[in-house]
Amino acid sequence: MTTDPVQLLIEAGAIPSSPFGPNSRYHGVPLGHHVSDAGDPGTAYVLRRFIPQRRDIAVVAEHIVESGERPELLAARTLGDAELYWRLADANAVTDPFALTDTLGQRVAIPLPPGM
Template sequence: MKNPIQAMYEAGIVEATDFPANSRYHGVPTRMHTAHDGRQLPYLARRFVPTPEKFATAGYRMVVEGERLDQVAAEILGNAEAFWLHCDANRTIWAEELEQTGREIRLTLPEGVPGPEEEL
């Protein structure tokens, strides 16, 4: 199964940046700040997290003891580093918030990837 984020990058749907296609910062522009001494310092512009409604639901999962979000992302998305997509879709910042035993989490596909309930 091809990584859906990489497929969107290759299709030109997602703009190329210095960040890899599977990074939460891919597509976020950089800005320049001029320091008091005249040095130009690059920084990352603010990343706006998409609303959870923009993600297609792939299912739900009850977290079992010892389960980590990167393991879930590897199983569902084929990429352990894409754990942050589940954070975005569940309105959390830290993966640890979704790793609590007994918590039900919404499993989603990357933004713009249609789910099984959607037809192309």
């Protein structure tokens, strides 16, 4: 049995185990917490999210960047949800989503939409 106050609150349902929605890149990533020397419950934080390897991401199409495109607009058009821009970033192995659309004519891999 744990005596960790934050874990007890999570288990009691007072703190959601994942405060992030299903479209968030952090959905399902466990929470950690920092306990101060004073013993108070501390500060919750998100543990490390490991980006999947490109070889493990199913790519279904390729898109050529045109003028005025932005990552979230591309995600809305290709994946059906602007909040899924991070899936495009993961599939193209970039940490800055704007790197996807900064260069006209750049090829962007489009991953399989969620749920397929």
